[in-house]
Amino acid sequence: xxxxxxxxxxxxxxxxxxxxxxxxxxIAYIIIAGLILTSSIMAGxxxxxxxxxxxxxVARSIFMGYTVFLFLxxxxxSLSGTSFxxxxxxxxxxxxxxxxxxxxxxxxxxxxxxxxxxxxxxxxQYPNWKRMFGLIHGAGWILMISYMLLLLLTSLLGMVLYAYxxxxxxxxxxxxxxxxxxxxxxxxxxxxxxxxxxxxxNSAVMWLSKDYxxxxxxxxxxxxxxxxxxxxxxxxxxxxxxxxxxxxFAALFYLYRLDTEFYEYVVSGTELRENMIKAMREGKSGxxxxxxxxxxxxxxxxxxxxxxxxxxxxxxxxKSGFWLISVRTIFxxxxxxxxxxxxxxxxxxxxxxxxxxxxxLMLIFTLAAVWEGDLSLHYIYLIPEAPVKKMxxxxxxxxxxxxIEGTLIFGIVGVILxxxxxxxxxxxxxxxxxxxxFVYSDLVVRRLFGKIHGNILRIFFRIILLIIIISSAxxxxxxxFMSTNSQALAxxxxxxxxxxxxxxFMFIGVGLFKSPELT
Amino acid sequence: xxxxKEVTKRYxxxxxxxxMSFEVGEGEITVVLGPNGAGKxxxxxxxxxxxxxxxxxxxxxxxxxxxxxxxxxSYIPEAPALFDSLTVEEHIHFIAKAYRxxxxxxxxxQLFERFDLSDKTDKLGKELSRGMxxxxxxxxxxxxxxxxxxxxxxxxxLDPKAIKELKELFVEMxxxxxxxxxxxHIIDTIKEVWDKVLIMNKGKIVSTMLRDEVQDDNxxxxxxxxxxxxxx
Numbered sequence: 001x002x003x004x005x006x007x008x009x010x011x012x013x014x015x016x017x018x019x020x021x022x023x024x025x026x027i028a029y030i031i032i033a034g035l036i037l038t039s040s041i042m043a044g045x046x047x048x049x050x051x052x053x054x055x056x057x058v059a060r061s062i063f064m065g066y067t068v069f070l071f072l073x074x075x076x077x078s079l080s081g082t083s084f085x086x087x088x089x090x091x092x093x094x095x096x097x098x099x100x101x102x103x104x105x106x107x108x109x110x111x112x113x114x115x116x117x118x119x120x121x122x123x124x125q126y127p128n129w130k131r132m133f134g135l136i137h138g139a140g141w142i143l144m145i146s147y148m149l150l151l152l153l154t155s156l157l158g159m160v161l162y163a164y165x166x167x168x169x170x171x172x173x174x175x176x177x178x179x180x181x182x183x184x185x186x187x188x189x190x191x192x193x194x195x196x197x198x199x200x201x202n203s204a205v206m207w208l209s210k211d212y213x214x215x216x217x218x219x220x221x222x223x224x225x226x227x228x229x230x231x232x233x234x235x236x237x238x239x240x241x242x243x244x245x246x247x248x249f250a251a252l253f254y255l256y257r258l259d260t261e262f263y264e265y266v267v268s269g270t271e272l273r274e275n276m277i278k279a280m281r282e283g284k285s286g287x288x289x290x291x292x293x294x295x296x297x298x299x300x301x302x303x304x305x306x307x308x309x310x311x312x313x314x315x316x317x318x319k320s321g322f323w324l325i326s327v328r329t330i331f332x333x334x335x336x337x338x339x340x341x342x343x344x345x346x347x348x349x350x351x352x353x354x355x356x357x358x359x360x361l362m363l364i365f366t367l368a369a370v371w372e373g374d375l376s377l378h379y380i381y382l383i384p385e386a387p388v389k390k391m392x393x394x395x396x397x398x399x400x401x402x403x404i405e406g407t408l409i410f411g412i413v414g415v416i417l418x419x420x421x422x423x424x425x426x427x428x429x430x431x432x433x434x435x436x437x438f439v440y441s442d443l444v445v446r447r448l449f450g451k452i453h454g455n456i457l458r459i460f461f462r463i464i465l466l467i468i469i470i471s472s473a474x475x476x477x478x479x480x481f482m483s484t485n486s487q488a489l490a491x492x493x494x495x496x497x498x499x500x501x502x503x504x505f506m507f508i509g510v511g512l513f514k515s516p517e518l519t
Numbered sequence: 520x521x522x523x524k525e526v527t528k529r530y531x532x533x534x535x536x537x538x539m540s541f542e543v544g545e546g547e548i549t550v551v552l553g554p555n556g557a558g559k560x561x562x563x564x565x566x567x568x569x570x571x572x573x574x575x576x577x578x579x580x581x582x583x584x585x586x587x588x589x590x591x592x593s594y595i596p597e598a599p600a601l602f603d604s605l606t607v608e609e610h611i612h613f614i615a616k617a618y619r620x621x622x623x624x625x626x627x628x629q630l631f632e633r634f635d636l637s638d639k640t641d642k643l644g645k646e647l648s649r650g651m652x653x654x655x656x657x658x659x660x661x662x663x664x665x666x667x668x669x670x671x672x673x674x675x676x677l678d679p680k681a682i683k684e685l686k687e688l689f690v691e692m693x694x695x696x697x698x699x700x701x702x703x704h705i706i707d708t709i710k711e712v713w714d715k716v717l718i719m720n721k722g723k724i725v726s727t728m729l730r731d732e733v734q735d736d737n738x739x740x741x742x743x744x745x746x747x748x749x750x751x
Binding site for chain 1: 568569570571584586587592593600603604605609612613616618619643659
């Protein structure tokens with residue numbers, strides 16, 4: 001056991017040392033931590049600020065939705081293997097003369113440590129939430145403990161499920177059908193209600209807050225545990241926490257009993273995890289990169305020079321999606337159409353709201369594009385073409401993709417909502433140019449920080465950018481709207497500011513292609 | 520002709536390459552030999568223009584960052600770097616088009632044949648084993664018929680037949696007048712082919728040997744251990 005404690009101890013110290021060695025990343029992390037801490041202290045000192053009046057039913061629905069989402073992610077990803085070990089653990093510890101139980105506890109502690117940052121963030125956000133949502137005294141502990149138990153349980157259940165499937169691989173498709181069947185049955189009341197009332201949000205809240213859903217094992221229990229932050233400690237809360245703990249121990253015991261077989265179940269999940277970590281370090285979406293399948297497409301390279309880079313990326317996009325339409329585009333379009341037909345709000349307000357939400361989703365979900373993969377390979381730097389041409393050729397497919405996404409979303413929604421052609425066009429341009437700002441700002445981040453230190457810095461930089469855009473472009477847009485009363489003109493102003501930023505970022509970012517530092 | 524003059528590269532406080540100068544003549548195979556961490560890959564990456572450095576690097580008289588230099592330079596990295604979703608054949612077509620090559624198909628077919636890739640041209644980059652990826656990576660570097668070519672630990676992951684073919688390819692490129700620079704820490708892999716050996720240690724060239732100066736390859740090995748202080 002002392003060997004395992006040694007690894008945990010040394011790993012922690014080395015992470016801290018590693019951060020000190022990268023001052024730029026460390027400074028950015030300190031700024032992020034400082035901002036969160038300041039907001040936390042300010043909120044703690046000022047508990048009389050504005051409150052959000054949220055009904056308990058809405059809170060219950062949010063917790064239910066989130067718990068279902070976490071379970072769904074954990075169970076579906078477990079179908080191809082799941083693990084909270086790294087490959088070094090598997091290769092060195094599983095072959096060492098250590099008890100399987102100790103190794104399991106070690107993995108468990110590592111998992112808690114992995115979730116520590118999320119916990120810390122939650123803890124620091126607590127004063128804000130307490131003020132805004134009027135949480136009870138001690139709600140922070142309830143939320144943190146419940147969340148930690150939820151994360152542990154979902155990880156463990158994923159491993160148990162994988163162990164169960166591994167014994168007979170044909171079980172995988174049955175379990176998959178079972179999971180998706182259950183999800184369809186679960187969301188059916190929302191669909192039926194939305195169909196009847198035309199109000200998606202109310203239908204979702206009505207269903208997800210139903211009292212009897214608390215009897216659904218685990219999912220329902222966790223909803224009630226989280227609700228303790230609003231309703232206080234009750235016998236029910238203690239009972240559900242106790243039941244969650246029993247389930248965790250039962251899962252641990254099951255895995256412990258597997259003993260030597262345990263290695264077999266962990267190794268493939270660990271390989272998958274390693275690939276995901278590698279992908280995420282390259283700024284890609286871990287899950288989609290690892291599970292990505294490519295279609296067979298016959299294509300011929302016809303363009304020469306830097307345009308060959310453009311053509312290659314377009315070919316890659318054809319292979320991984322439907323031309324320039326990705327899964328994300330389909331989800332965004334479905335969400336926007338659903339909102340357009342089911343949210344009874346003024347059309348112009350709705351389209352502005354959609355633009356805001358799409359921008360936010362782009363902030364969170366547009367991680368690495370194909371061009372970023374290019375930057376980690378040597379080819380792009382060696383190709384004998386001018387750096388600016390290579391930059392444009394490698395980034396243009398992503399910008400075109402975002403433009404098509406914007407055209408589909410705001411074009412179709414524009415028709416449904418019967419808004420004017422000019423407003424729809426202005427929304428498409430605002431969305432596309434914002435996407436371009438994010439694409440070219442990533443070049444700048446890459447130039448400043450080298451290979452992006454996870455996605456935290458990228459998102460942090462994008463948040464700063466959004467603040468700049470909101471403070472300049474949106475303010476200007478509001479002023480234009482107030483003086484002209486034209487929403488189209490106001491949205492065009494956002495595009496103008498975005499375009500200025502894009503040109504600025506291109507100017508800074510092109511240096512990356514001139515003078516790389518490909519380590 | 521490749522010329523390196525007083526090139527220095529630092530990673531923070533670590534001096535990876537220290538005031539290094541050497542030349543690789545036309546039709547010459549130069550091997551950079553050194554223990555792990557000697558700075559071999561770093562100098563190769565500096566020459567390829569992938570790392571920022573001080574000092575001067577010229578390729579046939581052009582600065583290594585100039586387009587003219589890039590047109591005649593090829594680099595095969597230590598870890599094979601392929602595009603996940605491109606097939607073996609598409610990799611070659613992509614490189615050929617990016618370098619504006621004409622009539623390359625026959626040469627590509629020859630390379631595929633030599634490296635046992637002919638029946639794998641439809642395989643995606645991600646579907647290949649490490650050794651196969653290395654072979655494709657070599658083909659991508661060679662297809663442009665460069666005047667200067669850099670190989671960083673090219674033998675790692677290759678099967679014996681591919682190693683033999685690669686050695687023959689080194690010699691063919693030399694005979695064609697190409698300047699070939701190979702970095703390796705495995706002396707056995709470059710026996711028979713080298714014209715000049717630069718032994719590196721701690722970022723510096725500690726010894727230079729010419730083929731004419733040694734009786735046999737065992738002498739090279741003994742000398743290597745002596746100058747790098749790694750002798751038993």
